[in-house]
Every structure is written in C-alpha cells, then in structure tokens.
Amino acid sequence: MTSDRWSPNINRRALISGLALLPALSRVPFSAVARAQTSQDGQLGSWNDGPAKQAILEFVRATTDRSSPKFVPPEDRIAAFDQDGTLWVEHPIYSQIIYCLDRVPAVVEKDPKLKNVEPFKTVLSGKREAIARLSLRDLEKILVATLTGMSVEDFEAEAKKWLTSAKDPRWKRPYTELIFQPMLEVMQYLRANGYKTYIVTGGGQDFVRIYSNQVYGVPVEQVVGTAGGTKYGYHKDGTPFLTKEPRLLLNDDRAGKPEGIHLIIGRRPHAAFGNSDGDRQMLEYTGAGEGARLMMLVLHDDAKREYAYGPAQGLPDTRVGTFPQALYDEAKKKSWTVISMKNDWKRIFAFDQAER
C-alpha cells in the first residue's frame, strides 16, 4: 500500500504455472455471459449435508431470529466474498490476466512503436514459455498498458466485449460461466435473509464491476477491488470524462482487504468467504467483531471436477490462491470452516448436473 505504482497482486510462479498450461490466448466469437441461477432444488441445493452447510444455516438462523441473543439488525448484515478461487475458477491463472494479455495486440496497434519493445514483443510472439518467463515488472507494464490510460467508458466497452467472447480452454465456456454454483446459492440465501453481499477481490474493481450484477447479482457499488485513481477531464466539446490512471489507490489483497472494506463499506462484515492466504486478514477482521460471525475457506481439493491445489492438503502449491498449512492451522484454531469442494458440493457449476 505504500507504493504508488500499479502493484499486481499476482506473482511470477502463478504466471509460470498458469501460462504454461494454457493452450491458447484466443478469442471466440459471441457467447452469452452466465446469469446467476436460482438453485433448482431449494436453498443451498448444491450443498451436501455436512458441517459446512450446517455452519451457514446456523449462522443465518442465529443472526436473523429476533429471539436469538446473536440477532443482527438488518442494516448491519454485511457479507464479504473474495472472488478468484472463491466464487469462480482462478486456476491456472486469473481471468483478468488473460484479458490483459489478450489486449496487448490492440495496445500495440494503437502505439506501433511498442511492437519491438519488451515485454510487448514477447507477448505478441505468442510463445507461451517465453511469456511465462516474464518478470513481475514486465507484467506490471502489461497491466498498466492494458488497464489504464483510457476513459472509464472505453475500458468498460473493451472488457465487456472480451467477457462475452473469450472462452476458458478447458470448459470451452465464457469465464463468467465458471462460477461456483454452491457459492451463488450462499449469496442468494444470505440476501434472502437481509444480508448485503459484497465482493472483496484482489482483482480490478473496475473489471469485476462490469459483470458483478449480471453474474452474481451484486451491484457495482458492492464490489471492492484493487483500484487505481482516475482523472477528471473534458473532451473537446466540453463533455467531462474520467481517465483511468496508473496510480494505485487500493491494493485489495491481504491486509488491503480489511483496509478496502473500511474505505468502501465502512463497517465490519459479519460473514467472510475466501480461499487463500490473500483472504486471511479479511477473515481475521471479520472474526474479531462481536456476536455471531461466519468465516469460511474454500479448499480446492477436487481435481476431477475442478482443480486440486494447495499445500494444506499436500496438494501442489501453484501460488494461485495459495492455502498454506499456517492458514489451515489458523482456521482450525479460530473455528473457521473449511469447505471441501470434493465433499461439500454436489455440483461445481450450474452447467454441471452431475451429483455426488
């Protein structure tokens, strides 16, 4: 948070492990953005019975029953959800990074002298192994070139276009369909019980706001994310507009999550959901409040239906949403609930009808 440079909260190992697995960084023409779906078989219908489902039901009961000593008035019902790896697939690499890499050709077209300048040259080469070897500083240059320097409207239009056309290579579906159906049900269930659901993401705030309402039913003002400054200016005809600047205001990851929650929401959540040590502080902050609190961590232990990674389970540490042993220990000590994708979820995606 002390740097005013755009500081990507992704890391080199994520890039290496991620990009090497990607078959291509290609666009596909038109496909619909997924919509939040109501569970077909009632509330939390995609959850197996077990301690995780029970923890959610008990939390809602305790905080919404007026006769409960842990009753929380409706205006204080705030729930915070990490996005990458908690609400949608983050493996092998964050979707927003793919967006940035996909945008490089258009950036170079607009500024042709970048064609022979690194790291743009390497990205244009399409050589995945070389791209995977790019340094963090190089990646930062790509983020700055593709996420800033344009008007807020131009960015929205470009990202929206990409979201409806780009497809994940494994599932051959738009990224916005790779939403964890059980988590959508938790969001809907909490909202039905008077909770305001917020997304609190290390991803770009402006990026996630483009689809948050359509995909998660979360309005733009309830998205807290990594955010850069904007600059107010005027077009030649006097119309004002905002330009996205490469000036980091909020690095909404790790300690930045409670800091971002204070900045944008202004009060402590009663429930928080994450999947990695980037969410640790948010869960600690949530848990430090009085009364009933719900802290949950999604564990990616389902190699068949999604992915399995994270050292807490002796699974490979890909550094995307890492779940180290220390986080597992803290979760156990503080009675946070670990959600096993393999055991707790009947289905992973809305399009996945298989039940366990």
Place this chain on the structure above:
Amino acid sequence: MTSDRWSPNINRRALISGLALLPALSRVPFSAVARAQTSQDGQLGSWNDGPAKQAILEFVRATTDRSSPKFVPPEDRIAAFDQDGTLWVEHPIYSQIIYCLDRVPAVVEKDPKLKNVEPFKTVLSGKREAIARLSLRDLEKILVATLTGMSVEDFEAEAKKWLTSAKDPRWKRPYTELIFQPMLEVMQYLRANGYKTYIVTGGGQDFVRIYSNQVYGVPVEQVVGTAGGTKYGYHKDGTPFLTKEPRLLLNDDRAGKPEGIHLIIGRRPHAAFGNSDGDRQMLEYTGAGEGARLMMLVLHDDAKREYAYGPAQGLPDTRVGTFPQALYDEAKKKSWTVISMKNDWKRIFAFDQAER
C-alpha cells in the same frame, strides 16, 4: 490528488473569516443528536411552490413513471448530495475543523512535548485572532494530529462524544441539528421513490459516517468523503485493528468528487446537489449522463434565518462554499436549478417553525 500528504480542502480565508466570528471553542455537556424528521405537512412540506420545488417533482415523475421516455430503472437511481452548505450549516467554518481544534488539548495531553510547539501552542492559547492567522500548513498539522494516528474505533468514540456535546454558538444546538429541513425532505422524497441517496462531501469520510445514518438516514457505505488510508495491524493479544494514517487516498472536492463517485459508487448519479464551486465537477459529471438529470445548487441568500454569502449575488465571498459568478453562469447555461434559501424554503431547520 497527486500529493500523499493530508491536504485539507479548506483554505486560509475560510479560517480567518470563520474563527474570528466564533465566540468560543467550547464543549457543552450532553445534548441529543438530531434525527431525520419527516416533514409535518407532507412531501417537500418545507418548500414554497416555485421553480425549485417544481424541478424536483418533475424529475422524480419523469424518472419513476414507467410510461415516461425518461424512466430510470430502480437499480440505477443514484442521487448525490454535498454536505457542508448543502445539507447543513457550513458558515462561518466547517464543523469538522472545530472538532479538530477542540481535540488539540487531548492530543497535547497525550504528547506533552507538543505544548510548546507550533501550531499547537497557538491553538492552546485560545487567542482566536492568532488561531485565525495560522497557515494552511499549520492547519494540516492539526488535521493530521487530530484525525490520524489512532485506531478507527478510538476516532469514532472521540468524534461521537464531541458531536453529542459540542454546540454551535449562534443556535446553541449540536451541529447535527443544524440540518436544512427542506434538503432532508428531498432526500426522503427521493428514497421513497427508489433512489439511493449518497453524501459526497469534501469533509472526512470517517467523520461524516459517524452520524450519517442517524441524522440523514444515509448508511455509512453511502458516504463518500475525503479519505485517508488505514493500516492493518494487531493488538498484543492478536486482535486485529485498523490505524488511521496521514496518507491521503481521496481528496473528495472539486474534480475529486466525480473521481470519488467512480471509486466508491461506480456509476454516474442521476441527481446531484451542491452549493459551491467545490461541487461544480460533480454537477457537470451528473449532467453529462443521458436521460433526465437533476442538478441543483443551494444559494445562501438568507442572512436573517441562516447566512448570506457568495459573490454571485453580490454577497460577501467568505471562501466557505464559494459561489462565484462563473458557477452561476454555468448553472444558467446548463439549466441547473439554483435554490434560493430565502425564497424557496418555508423553514430552514426542523426546530424553526416560522413559515415565510
């Protein structure tokens, strides 16, 4: 917005004209914080019939009537209100500055070596003329010392205590009772018609959030204000907390208002209310959107019931919420509505029963 120092959006002339008028910077014991009141005589009951009231009624009709070509879906109904001079009294000096000056003795008590250091020495002297001569840099030191360096909770507790005890010297009432009743009615009227009302203030976001819900019916997450960063840390027992830092994230004044709206709200308001050139960009930004938009400026032209200031009407320019001729001209050119406190409002405060 480029400085990372705490940059007060108040100025020296405001301080000079303001402090010289204050009889004392004193606390008074216990008095209730004002509550938002429903108008006694129906919607907009404190408004005289006229073009200002008409503009509000027509805007709401056009944007909420499903058969209107200017209909706005409920989820897009955002209204932004400046605070100082628009929702409550700002003359002769912003209440938050009085809070900061009132806090100086406690700050010095905690750090006694400041006793003989400027500007604290001057503030402690109580000599109003000397205080009024303090430079902007001195004032900045006072803001940093009184608004940062403590936990979010400690700040809230202190400010809350002050708000219930400090009284405005003219009306002998808590500052939170010096709310413009007609504006409260506009907020309530908009909310009753599906609008989400936001406060977008140059004042401190954390300060205004303390009373926004109780006084205006605006929840904390709907307050956008000048905001510093916080720093996540742990007490000795491991409990996490946030410390308010002297690192400016958002200077929510002038161009900072649309920038702050983008950061916190993420979309363009359909209605915006201000009273000075600090609100110009917010009104421009609001007006640049498509469809029906409502832009209003409160003109302080009622010396008897409140204050009269602003050069647009040949009134003295005190630099608190200045209303220059250029703003008046822009308002006229762009069909923004200027509200005359003298002519458009039947009463100024809830406690003021006199009708014009």
